[in-house]
Amino acid sequence: MSGAALPAAPALPRMDRTQLIVWAMALLPIVVLCVFYFYPLMRVLTISVTEPEFGLGNYRDIFTSSAVRRVVQTTLWICVVSSVVSLFFGYLLAYAIVHAAPSWQSWMLLAVLLSFWVSVLIRTFSWIALLQTRGLVNETLQVIGLIDEPIRFIRNPFGVILGMVHYMIPYAVLPLMANMRTIDTRYVPAARGLGASPFGAFWRVFLPLSLPGLISASILVFIFSIGFYITPALLGGGRSTMVAEYIALQVNETLAWGQGTALASSMLILVFAMLVVLGRIVKFRTMFGAA
Amino acid sequence: MTRQHPLPSAATLSPIPLQQEGLSMTQPDTAASGLTIQRLVKQYGETYALKDVSLEIPAGSFTTLLGPSGSGKTTLLMSIAGFTRPETGRILAGGRDITGLPPEKREFGMVFQGYALFPHLTVAGNVGFALKLRRRSRSEIATRVAAALDLVQLSHLADRYPRQLSGGQQQRVALARALVFEPGVLLLDEPLSALDKSLRADLQWELKALHARLGVTFVYVTHDQEEALSMSDQIAIIRAGEVVQSGAPAELYDRPKTHFIADFLGRSNYVEGTVARRDGRPVIEAAGQLVPVPECAAVPAAGRPAILAIRPEKITVRPDDGQGPGLPGRLSAWSYLGATISCRVATDLGEFHVHLPTWQAAFEPQPGQALRLDWPPEAGRIVRDDR
Incomplete structure (x- = not known):
């Protein structure tokens, strides 16, 4: 940056001026974050210990309420299943992309990332259009005579898991790919040369070496899965209520703000705890392939 | 097994x-x-x-x-x-x-x-x-x-x-x-x-x-x-x-x-010219010089082009006394490598690389010194041109 434009500037040393500009540029985002993010967050935490009365009563209720227990159970098994399925497909995709010819790699990656550009809402409604009882899939299957009655694809846990997996696969692919790229391409041939079958080489060499990627991808995907709101609400048809939907219900419908915010805060703490564990396993910078 | x-x-x-x-x-x-x-x-x-x-x-x-x-x-x-x-x-x-x-x-x-x-x-x-x-x-x-x-x-x-x-x-x-x-x-x-x-x-x-x-x-x-x-x-x-x-x-x-092989496996000097016969023995005629060639199946017929490869360590060097056989040249550069002295000698046939065992070097190298290069005919090999 040339100093000619600012004749008064020489009073300040060059280094300080650069720092000043950096701080000025950072000021606006900091203010925005404080007003629209940290303040509401503090409010949520405050409400959870003050409504309806001061104390940890709301948190105690989480452990005693049978409704909460049911919701947490549903959330947990749906999240575990959808995470495992996402990891499975994510692993296959990442493996295929990393081992594809370089000219193909960027196209394959683009195809995976394309889904980021479509909003969750649109994707969820697309699934409904495809899978409802009078949707494209059921009508087609009936016309070609494979089924007589329409299959219930949605408004059940299957629909929820389908929608969630669709959303989470790219989040599984990215950390897995970043990890697989670091695995020397000679390891598998080396194992083959020593007598391993193609699967044996994968099982004994490639899989163990991709474990760090698998662990970071699974924590990341699981954290994502806990927070799903629109997908379970629309594809679950009210039958498999998950935590996020339940919180919205408490806040919007039953106006049990204390209960809702306590649950929200507990989730936040849980996610932070998982992030701490994740941070011990991998460096965040390398997780998405940053240098 | x-x-x-x-x-x-x-x-x-x-x-x-x-x-x-x-x-x-x-x-x-x-x-x-x-x-x-x-x-x-x-x-x-x-x-x-x-x-x-x-x-x-x-x-x-x-x-x-x-x-x-x-x-x-x-x-x-x-x-x-x-x-x-x-x-x-x-x-x-x-x-x-x-x-x-x-x-x-x-x-x-x-x-x-x-x-x-x-x-x-x-x-x-x-x-x-x-x-x-x-x-x-x-x-x-x-x-x-x-x-x-x-x-x-x-x-x-x-x-x-x-x-x-x-x-x-x-x-x-x-x-x-x-x-x-x-x-x-x-x-x-x-x-x-x-x-x-x-x-x-x-x-x-x-x-x-x-x-x-x-x-x-x-x-x-x-x-x-x-x-x-x-x-x-x-x-x-x-x-x-x-x-x-x-x-x-x-x-x-x-x-x-x-x-290619003469060049890839070790170093070689090359004499490029036309095959001729003198007193029934094959030679290569290049830049007015007649270079003897070992008699072997690879020697092309007289009048055909040929390349002769000579290993740098098979060449002997002596100060030029204006007499006897050998290819006259001038020392253009040398470097002392301990066991050997590596010399570059400018001749009518191009620059020659010569490796002399240090203990055998019969002269004190001087820049521009007049030298004579010599080698027995068997030291040369006719090589196929595959450049």
């Missing part, structure tokens, strides 16, 4: 035999298999990585595939290993056709460039990998891993991980890992290229001694001609997907068939 060469211990290995027992390829009690490569062709798109390569690799020999990078030598090794499937041609091991076999069914040991040691396994885990796959008993694995590590003198590092080892140590682990299941053939892909020069020289001796001990067929890929000359029983020089010439190192060095 039964393989029974027991891995000797380091104690029996330590006095490294300085003199190889001739070029005899018959070794006692080996189960090494020979390889026959018949007319291999491998194409990548439009370019041929291998075009019609045939080569006989005798059982128990140390055969080096030597060539510049991109010549196809690694493709040839990978075809032998089973990682590359040639379009046409066959590979036989001990008379058995293995062309269609996957790598794990070929039972060849392989040392990769950069070693490819498994980072999640210890040294012992790496070395025992092949035995574990073969479902050997735990005690057998332990004994054999210990013997293999002993062979490469790394027993004390069995519990380390590859990243904790130096380059030379990693190289030895890779060797032990490839030899532990007693393969009849060991394939080595530029195993020394990542090491510094002095270590490389040491490991060359060790590899050669190991080969002599085990009697296993070694197929060694390198682009380093000194490495090839110092270790091999047989060198196959590969260029642009073809074996240009194969034979014992001395044969290739002393009797190169083409300009």
Whole structure:
């Protein structure tokens, strides 16, 4: 940056001026974050210990309420299943992309990332259009005579898991790919040369070496899965209520703000705890392939 | 096939035999298999990585595939290993056709460039990998891993991980890992290229001694001609997907068939001119000089162009006294290399490189000094022009 434009500037040393500009540029985002993010967050935490009365009563209720227990159970098994399925497909995709010819790699990656550009809402409604009882899939299957009655694809846990997996696969692919790229391409041939079958080489060499990627991808995907709101609400048809939907219900419908915010805060703490564990396993910078 | 060469211990290995027992390829009690490569062709798109390569690799020999990078030598090794499937041609091991076999069914040991040691396994885990796959008993694995590590003198590092080892140590682990299941053939892909020069020289001796001990067929890929000359029983020089010439190192060095080989394996001076006959003996006429040529089948008919290659160390130099035979020239540069003096001499036939043993140099080098170069006619070789 040339100093000619600012004749008064020489009073300040060059280094300080650069720092000043950096701080000025950072000021606006900091203010925005404080007003629209940290303040509401503090409010949520405050409400959870003050409504309806001061104390940890709301948190105690989480452990005693049978409704909460049911919701947490549903959330947990749906999240575990959808995470495992996402990891499975994510692993296959990442493996295929990393081992594809370089000219193909960027196209394959683009195809995976394309889904980021479509909003969750649109994707969820697309699934409904495809899978409802009078949707494209059921009508087609009936016309070609494979089924007589329409299959219930949605408004059940299957629909929820389908929608969630669709959303989470790219989040599984990215950390897995970043990890697989670091695995020397000679390891598998080396194992083959020593007598391993193609699967044996994968099982004994490639899989163990991709474990760090698998662990970071699974924590990341699981954290994502806990927070799903629109997908379970629309594809679950009210039958498999998950935590996020339940919180919205408490806040919007039953106006049990204390209960809702306590649950929200507990989730936040849980996610932070998982992030701490994740941070011990991998460096965040390398997780998405940053240098 | 039964393989029974027991891995000797380091104690029996330590006095490294300085003199190889001739070029005899018959070794006692080996189960090494020979390889026959018949007319291999491998194409990548439009370019041929291998075009019609045939080569006989005798059982128990140390055969080096030597060539510049991109010549196809690694493709040839990978075809032998089973990682590359040639379009046409066959590979036989001990008379058995293995062309269609996957790598794990070929039972060849392989040392990769950069070693490819498994980072999640210890040294012992790496070395025992092949035995574990073969479902050997735990005690057998332990004994054999210990013997293999002993062979490469790394027993004390069995519990380390590859990243904790130096380059030379990693190289030895890779060797032990490839030899532990007693393969009849060991394939080595530029195993020394990542090491510094002095270590490389040491490991060359060790590899050669190991080969002599085990009697296993070694197929060694390198682009380093000194490495090839110092270790091999047989060198196959590969260029642009073809074996240009194969034979014992001395044969290739002393009797190169083409300009490329004379240039790639060591250095050469070249005299280019037209063949003529003087007193019934062949000569090359170039720039008004008549250079005698050894009588051999490669000499073209009189009037045809020819190239004569002369090794720099076969030329003698004396101060020019204006008399006697020899090619006059002037010393343009020299450098003292300890054992030898390397001279550049400007002559009517172009610049000549001459290597003189220091103790034989019969003159004090002076810039621009008038010299006479001479060599016996047998020192020259007519080479085919394949530039």
